[in-house]
Amino acid sequence: xxxxxxxxxxxxxxxxxxxxxxxxxxxxxxxxxxxxxxxxxxxxxxxxxxxxxxxxxxxxxxxxxxxxxxxxxxxxxxxxxxxxxxxxxxxxxxxxxxxxxxxxxxxxxxxxxxx
Numbered sequence: 001x002x003x004x005x006x007x008x009x010x011x012x013x014x015x016x017x018x019x020x021x022x023x024x025x026x027x028x029x030x031x032x033x034x035x036x037x038x039x040x041x042x043x044x045x046x047x048x049x050x051x052x053x054x055x056x057x058x059x060x061x062x063x064x065x066x067x068x069x070x071x072x073x074x075x076x077x078x079x080x081x082x083x084x085x086x087x088x089x090x091x092x093x094x095x096x097x098x099x100x101x102x103x104x105x106x107x108x109x110x111x112x113x114x115x
Contacts, residue, residue, distance in 0.1 A: 037084045051077035 044052045044060040052060075053076060057067045070078050070086045094100070 037080065037087045041080045041083050051079055052083075053077050 041052065044056055044062075046056045046059060054064070054067050057078065058064050067078065068074070070082055072082050072085065
């Protein structure tokens with residue numbers, strides 16, 4: 001009986017450890033890597049026409065009101081250049097607020113070291 005219990009506990013421990021190792025994603029506390037604007041754009045441009053329209057934007061789960069913030073020339077389409085500009089503005093805003101840039105990129109030269 002004792003041997004059966006030990007074997008059962010060892011099996012459960014092995015299964016639990018295997019499940020923990022199989023988890024996807026970075027370990028807890030690890031910095032999240034922000035995807036590149038090109039990767040995001042490719043994912044959102046559902047019909048691969050080189051622009052993201054409002055239907056594709058909302059279809060990707062993005063809030064409708066933010067579309068106008070990214071669509072700089074107000075033509076109803078977001079281009080890769082507009083998305084890149086928005087990413088850079090977000091990065092600059094985070095740096096100004098004292099947060100590290102998304103994706104763990106090193107701070108630009110002259111920035112104070114982060115403790």
